[in-house]
Amino acid sequence: MSKIDTLPIEEDSVANPARSSGLAFDEETFRRIGYQVIDEAASYLNGIRERPVWQSMPDNVHKAIREQELPAEGHPFEETLAFMKHMILPFPQGNGHPRFAGWINSAPAHAGVLVKPLAAAMNPNCGIGDHAGQELERRTVQWMMELCGFPVEGSAGVFVSGGSEANFTCLQAARQWAAQVDGWDVRAEGVQGMHRPFVLYQSDQGHFCIRRSVEAMGLGHMAIRIIPSTSSFQMDVERLRQQIVADWAAGLRPFCVVATAGTVETGAIDPLDDLADLCDEQGLWLHVDGAYGAFGILDEHVAPLYKGIERADSLATDQHKWLSVPIDCGCALVRNGAALRAAFSLTPPEQDEHEPWLSEYTLQRTRRFRALDVWAIIQSAGRNGLAEAIANNNKMALLFAHLVETQDDLELISSGPLSIVRFRFAPPQLRNKPLPLDQLNKAVAYEMQQRGRAFLTSTRFQSKEALRACIVNYMTTEADIQAIVDETLYVGRKVVSRYS
Amino acid sequence: MSKIDTLPIEEDSVANPARSSGLAFDEETFRRIGYQVIDEAASYLNGIRERPVWQSMPDNVHKAIREQELPAEGHPFEETLAFMKHMILPFPQGNGHPRFAGWINSAPAHAGVLVKPLAAAMNPNCGIGDHAGQELERRTVQWMMELCGFPVEGSAGVFVSGGSEANFTCLQAARQWAAQVDGWDVRAEGVQGMHRPFVLYQSDQGHFCIRRSVEAMGLGHMAIRIIPSTSSFQMDVERLRQQIVADWAAGLRPFCVVATAGTVETGAIDPLDDLADLCDEQGLWLHVDGAYGAFGILDEHVAPLYKGIERADSLATDQHKWLSVPIDCGCALVRNGAALRAAFSLTPPEQDEHEPWLSEYTLQRTRRFRALDVWAIIQSAGRNGLAEAIANNNKMALLFAHLVETQDDLELISSGPLSIVRFRFAPPQLRNKPLPLDQLNKAVAYEMQQRGRAFLTSTRFQSKEALRACIVNYMTTEADIQAIVDETLYVGRKVVSRYS
CATH class of the missing domain: 3.90.1150.170 (Aspartate Aminotransferase, domain 1)
Incomplete structure (x- = not known):
């Protein structure tokens, strides 16, 4: 039997190069430090109510961070932990504390904190390959659809970094679809050509991340028509209709209505069912920005206000808001799964040798294992x-x-x-x-x-x-x-x- | 003294609503589960060499994940951990194993795994607010500049989800700058108007994420001029010059050269210094895609090949590749910090009441505490x-x-x-x-x-x-x-x- 046939793959007898570089610890050290970290995290979370909601960083802390030199040699992890304990952990944003009601940033659910070391140790790229990471994400994204009352069959979705990217991702699908309807390919030609300028619609209560997405997409924020809201801070559907009709008449290309389910200023929910009717009538894509409010549908007292969400073409959600997933996690959901894929995929469906990898549905290629936190939290809370x-x-x-x-x-x-x-x-x-x-x-x-x-x-x-x-x-x-x-x-x- | 003056903020005597929902655990449970998680992570990392690099998921595992029902009620965390142990952890992507040489996905440095629970417990939004998260990011981003030989003074940078978003972010700055040079505001007008179409340049060895960014930005991939590479797989500078000259002559708007420092197919590094000369001469922005290779500069044997990187206008890097940071972490660096801000900011510098928040420099508003892993790994390895x-x-x-x-x-x-x-x-x-x-x-x-x-x-x-x-x-x-x-x-x- 040749050397190759027996394939002797053995432990190296030489010193482990990883250990000498400081990039890895031996098992005992890892465990010892790990327990210390868990102890810190446990007492941090348990003591949160007794500490100030927020405190400003004293000058010496600012200075210690700002002037910290890039180290030439590595330090024992205990020093790193000590620095964190004195210079980092006492100066949080404040979210996490039960009397923080500042921005819409929630406290992290404990199950999401606890699975972090496992997600990081496994460290899969959830954009490509055949492994448990993508498989769990496919399932967990379907749970998101189920939780929000979004249709599952034929839909597609991916976890992204939050509401901004979820909206951005959905709007890419909307633009791709609209160009396709008109018979051209916006990914090839861009919007620099001779096509009718795209315009889209949002109420005066909509979030500025839509503007950011639209700017980044090269549409320019002048392409956003701001529709007045009613006295209940909901988009005025009649004013919207007038604007769409005027824009068609002016030779523009209305393509998408951005409704909001839970505005950040007042928590209003746009009249989704009426908007879906109007979008049907005018041939427009209905996108719902549910970054703050989509999961509000789980409260049976307000659930009726979400009527029509099941008719949306796309829905942006934020798991790191009302599902208490540690930052960052959003999810982009698209009713016509093929349209989402068409906006990003580099592998034509007919050439795919396997179930489509999730990087076919998003700007990212390398994607972290967000599904594990989301899944673990839902397992714990139901x-x-x-x-x-x-x-x-x-x-x-x-x-x-x-x-x-x-x-x-x-x-x-x-x-x-x-x-x-x-x-x-x-x-x-x-x-x-x-x-x-x-x-x-x-x-x-x-x-x-x-x-x-x-x-x-x-x-x-x-x-x-x-x-x-x-x-x-x-x-x-x-x-x-x-x-x-x-x-x-x-x-x-x-x-x-x-x-x- | 009135009730308000004394501010009686006391522990609730009623049952903790968090515990009943399953979203939080008591301290003892958290600690007990946390130790179990650390034990699992320790033995996972330590045993990686003995297990298969990769194995396909058996049908029953696929089925168990695909058919898992959204639970109505929460389960004890031990059940979640058992599922992970049998259905998730044995089926990684394979990166992490020392004989994985598949895609460019590295193994996670242990310090990055270990700080995860602290980052998640603190859970700051590193886009806004005044807290240690943004402060540590500002410093750690400067370390990235120092490591890559990118100028620090006047530059700006932010951590993003990886190379794709880092390139996307830098290209936004490039486009914004070019329009500003020409006297207009691309964020307002978009590229749907009457301006000369933007074009940019990349070698035939460049990465497809540039194409994705360009498509997402509405420029269309026809705006990318693919420049042939030489026999050493480097961009042919003379051919590039000819194409730029021809494009100017055709009434187009060349605005950016995308060089690659470490192509993913062969590891070639484009002639950065020559490209910087040409960009100076033609008035173009020089962007360097260093997602795979930027940190190669740390190897003194190849460092001379990076000459000119200090002249780049922007640089995209991936911490989750050659710095072994757990996925996901990239970093966008821009030489003219004001140009990066101008591409995304919603608060004009003169109206800022504080040091600019990091969400002023990126598409994201809510941003996770990526700096903590990066910083802890550098602390450990130096x-x-x-x-x-x-x-x-x-x-x-x-x-x-x-x-x-x-x-x-x-x-x-x-x-x-x-x-x-x-x-x-x-x-x-x-x-x-x-x-x-x-x-x-x-x-x-x-x-x-x-x-x-x-x-x-x-x-x-x-x-x-x-x-x-x-x-x-x-x-x-x-x-x-x-x-x-x-x-x-x-x-x-x-x-x-x-x-x-």
């Missing part, structure tokens, strides 16, 4: 656990709005149907004095953040600077809501007394 | 550890090429300067018989993968189906290289004997 957490957030927002209404110094601006409450600190003597109220509310948000007992942000909305509370944290209780309102009153009065 | 690992990979490729040359049944097609070797199983009696050799090499790659002792892929290159070995795994030793070559010979002869 559909009912997710629904319970989301319904509880909406309930907390109702309570929040109720508490605001009972206080003379607060003014409710909007609330519901989802978990966003918009309000102002507006003591009676200052009501109807726009400028001081704007400055006051900015100052209240700033000072509240500095104090670290609760976290709200202020944003400009309908020419008013106002506070916004987004409740997407599964830990937030009635007592937390009461505390955020109390803190707003305390800080507001303190700021007023300072200036009067 | 610049020298990274350089050692990369130089060792290049040395292993030289050995690989040498072994191929000593075997009558193998034919070397290309090797060096980086860690990619292209070759064929071509026994003397079949040389110069294109069709059987093409089929044979496809079959060899397939059968080798099935056997699980080594992993190579075959790709078509210069009209020949050939095997390609990419050595980017820090664990790969001389014995592994010998074993991969031996396995190729064994499988090749077996396949030949089957058909003769």
Whole structure:
């Protein structure tokens, strides 16, 4: 038997090159450090309620990070962990804390935190190859469709980095489809040629990530028609129809309506069923931006508002918002799976020797194992656990709005149907004095953040600077809501007394 | 003292809503499960050499994943872990194993695996806010510039999901800059208007992700001029010059040359210094796609080939390739930091109330804490550890090429300067018989993968189906290289004997 026939593949007797480079640890060291990391993570998560929601980094911490030199030689991991413990972990964004109601960033579900080392140790490229990573993603993406009431049969979807990329991915499919309908190939020709300019539609409550996608796609944000919303902050379907008709008449190419299921300013849900009717009538693609709100459909009290979502051509969702998946995870869902593939694929379906790899459906080629976190969280919580957490957030927002209404110094601006409450600190003597109220509310948000007992942000909305509370944290209780309102009153009065 | 003054924020006496939903565990459970996960990860990583490089999923595993129902109620985490252990972990992509030389996917550095639970527990949005996440990213991105020889002063950069997005991000900056030079705003107008069509340049060895970016950007892949490469697989600068001159003359708008530092087919590095001269002369943006090869500069034997990289306008890098960062992590670097910001920012610099948030530099708004893995790996390995690992990979490729040359049944097609070797199983009696050799090499790659002792892929290159070995795994030793070559010979002869 030759040497080759027996294939002697043996352990190297020489020193492991990986260990000397510092890129790998021996098993015992890995385990020892790993336990320390778990201990840190456990006490970090368990102690979150007792620590400030947020605190600013002292100058010496800024300096320590900014001036840290690229090391020539490696250091023992214990030093790295010590730096993290003192310079990184105490200075989080604040999301995670039950009294953080700032941006729409949730707390991470523990199962998602716990599977991280396994996903990273396995480290598959979920864009290519034949392995468990892509297989689990295919299934988990179908669960996303099921959770949102999006049709599964014939649809396609992929996990992406979040709402921005999910919207971007869906809009690529929409553009590809529209050009195809008109008989040309936008991937080859681009939009630099002689075709009718594409235009698309969004309400004045839609998110700016649509603008970013449209800019990146070379359509230019002048291609977005901003449609006014009604008094309930929903897209005005009649105004939309008029604009579409005018654009067709002007020789443009209306191709897509971007509806929002859960606007970030007020939580409004556009009238999806009416929009689907209009899109059918006008031959347009209906895209739904559900980055914040798609999973709100799990709360049976608001579920009827989503009627028509099952008729959308595409849906952008964010698992790292209301499913509490650690950042980053979004999902792009497209009703006509072939259209999504047509927007990105480099392998014609007829040449595929295997089930299409997921990189055929997205800009990315190398893709991380996002499905494992999502799947593990759903395994731990079940559909009912997710629904319970989301319904509880909406309930907390109702309570929040109720508490605001009972206080003379607060003014409710909007609330519901989802978990966003918009309000102002507006003591009676200052009501109807726009400028001081704007400055006051900015100052209240700033000072509240500095104090670290609760976290709200202020944003400009309908020419008013106002506070916004987004409740997407599964830990937030009635007592937390009461505390955020109390803190707003305390800080507001303190700021007023300072200036009067 | 009023109730509000004392701010009584207390633990809820009611049951924790998080626990009942299954989204959180108590500290003891978290710790217990966490240790189990670490044990699994430790033995997974430690046992990688003893297990098959890759094995196909049996039908029952496919079925178990494909038919898994969305659970209504949550399950104990132990069940989730058991499923992972039997249905997921045994079926990796194969990267990670020291005899995986398939695609350019590396093994994860252990420090990057170990910090994952901390990054996920902290869960900051590294796009916005004032916290340690963005601060550490700013510093770590500068380290990337230092490692690659890219200028730091005045430059800007961000971590993204990988090479595709890094290239996409840099090309957005290039396009924005070119329109600005011409006096218009491409983000507002898009490329649907009356401006001269943009064109850009790439060699015939460039990566298809450039095409994908260009398509996504609405330029259309007809806007890419494919420039022939020389016999050393480098872009032919004189042919490039002729094409640029012809395009200007035709009324087009040449705006960007995409050079490659480390082509994926042969590891060639385009003549960056000459390209920088030409771009200076013609007023074009020089972008370098260093997704695979940028960090090759750390190997002093090949470093001189990168001369001119310090003159690039932008550079795309992949930390999840040659820095062994767990997937996904790329980095987009732009020499004129303002140009990168101008491509994405929604807040004009003069209105910024704080250091610009990193979401001002990218399509994403919510961004995960990628910097923590990158930083921890560099802390553990140091610049020298990274350089050692990369130089060792290049040395292993030289050995690989040498072994191929000593075997009558193998034919070397290309090797060096980086860690990619292209070759064929071509026994003397079949040389110069294109069709059987093409089929044979496809079959060899397939059968080798099935056997699980080594992993190579075959790709078509210069009209020949050939095997390609990419050595980017820090664990790969001389014995592994010998074993991969031996396995190729064994499988090749077996396949030949089957058909003769």
